Amino acid sequence: MSTHNSIRFCAILLATENQGNVVHDQTCLRAAQALATQCAGTAEAIVVGPGAGEWIQAACDLGVDHLWVATGEATTRCASQAPQVVDLLASLMLSPQYLQTTSHATTVYLIDADATHEEIGARLAVHIDALPLGRCQQITLDESGALCVTQSVFGGRLRVTRRLSAGIHIAALRQGLSVQTTQSPEKAHAARPPHTTHHQITLTGPVRPDLPVLTLPRAEQHASLEGAKLVMSGGRGIGCEAGFTLLYQIADQLGGAVSASLPAVDAGWAPIARQVGQSGKYIRPDIYVAVGISGTPQHMAGIDPHTRIVAINKDPEAPIFNMAQLGIVGDWETILPALSEALKT
Numbered sequence: 201m202s203t204h205n206s207i208r209f210c211a212i213l214l215a216t217e218n219q220g221n222v223v224h225d226q227t228c229l230r231a232a233q234a235l236a237t238q239c240a241g242t243a244e245a246i247v248v249g250p251g252a253g254e255w256i257q258a259a260c261d262l263g264v265d266h267l268w269v270a271t272g273e274a275t276t277r278c279a280s281q282a283p284q285v286v287d288l289l290a291s292l293m294l295s296p297q298y299l300q301t302t303s304h305a306t307t308v309y310l311i312d313a314d315a316t317h318e319e320i321g322a323r324l325a326v327h328i329d330a331l332p333l334g335r336c337q338q339i340t341l342d343e344s345g346a347l348c349v350t351q352s353v354f355g356g357r358l359r360v361t362r363r364l365s366a367g368i369h370i371a372a373l374r375q376g377l378s379v380q381t382t383q384s385p386e387k388a389h390a391a392r393p394p395h396t397t398h399h400q401i402t403l404t405g406p407v408r409p410d411l412p413v414l415t416l417p418r419a420e421q422h423a424s425l426e427g428a429k430l431v432m433s434g435g436r437g438i439g440c441e442a443g444f445t446l447l448y449q450i451a452d453q454l455g456g457a458v459s460a461s462l463p464a465v466d467a468g469w470a471p472i473a474r475q476v477g478q479s480g481k482y483i484r485p486d487i488y489v490a491v492g493i494s495g496t497p498q499h500m501a502g503i504d505p506h507t508r509i510v511a512i513n514k515d516p517e518a519p520i521f522n523m524a525q526l527g528i529v530g531d532w533e534t535i536l537p538a539l540s541e542a543l544k545t
């Protein structure tokens with residue numbers, strides 16, 4: 201079991217050319233800082249990629265202890281594909297400068313829980329002999345100072361909290377997760393006056409050639425699911441593509457976006473980019489209108505607990521009604537056209 205005074209928490213921050221200099225979400229950075237503060241450990245960040253500027257600023261503003269920035273031609277050329285990013289991270293982590301600071305019994309690397317970062321986390325674990333933890337719902341220190349992770353297992357049917365052994369771990373945190381600590385953010389900040397040691401490591405090794413990427417034109421023009429405040433979501437109960445046409449129409453009328461359950465995606469009524477759930481996207485709209493969706497744990501795992509749910513389902517016993525703030529028992533073929541008409545007036 202890891203003891204609290206030897207833990208290093210390190211956020212891995214990718215600044216790809218696509219992102220430019222925009223810092224999207226500081227979940228991992230804040231989690232590293234909060235957990236290190238709580239256990240008097242070390243908070244660090246590693247930044248790779250050509251658009252690193254704002255990440256560097258964010259890490260310094262938070263006052264992480266060490267900030268590692270990879271520089272050199274390799275970092276500007278290869279920050280868009282997982283194998284190349286992992287080469288960069290592994291080179292940095294195996295550099296003598298970095299290894300000099302690695303006396304910790306336990307290191308936890310924190311990455312965003314999304315497809316890109318999770319692929320990088322899995323590949324990196326192989327390179328640096330780390331334990332990939334996958335998606336974690338919470339990381340905490342128990343009363344004895346031992347590091348614990350909580351995860352959802354068996355398709356969301358169980359939540360398991362377990363203590364971590366000493367070693368190197370890679371944990372994926374969903375965006376917006378707030379790590380629970382016993383200290384208030386103000387006290388924590390006062391306890392750790394910002395002072396960041398900035399390390400620049402120039403990587404000169406050979407660069408793996410880019411993999412060929414075929415970019416397909418986006419087939420649809422509808423509003424993106426990411427960041428939508430209102431989402432109209434269709435499930436197996438919609439039963440046909442025409443139902444989704446109506447969902448898109450209503451979403452447009454309300455300024456929202458459309459999502460779908462896995463069976464609706466499998467049926468071809470919506471693209472996979474709109475699938476919500478355990479094996480799809482995690483979304484945090486204010487309102488989620490679930491139409492013809494039963495409310496399985498695998499689907500609900502993709503919706504933030506703070507989201508208010510409106511359920512439209514013809515089965516009054518559907519489990520979704522146990523989770524909805526507003527429930528309408530009825531057939532969507534009656535309700536959705538009436539809703540669309542009402543919104544026109």
Ligand SMILES: Cc1cc2nc3c(=O)[nH]c(=O)nc-3n(C[C@H](O)[C@H](O)[C@H](O)COP(=O)(O)OP(=O)(O)OC[C@H]3O[C@@H](n4cnc5c(N)ncnc54)[C@H](O)[C@@H]3O)c2cc1C
Pocket residue numbers: 355434435436437438460461462463464475476477478479480481491492493494495496498499502512513514515518530531532533
């Ligand atoms: C490892 C794993 C990962 C998974 N990942 C995901 C995931 O990411 N996302 C996901 O969604 N699922 C996922 N699933 C699948 C999941 O278990 C369910 O099968 C799925 O969520 C059910 O989708 P649904 O609610 O659309 O369909 P159903 O459960 O079949 O529900 C359809 C609902 O529509 C209602 N209905 C029928 N006709 C009408 C009508 N005319 N008007 C109104 N209501 C109507 C029915 O009463 C019913 O409640 C995963 C499963 C596994 C094992």
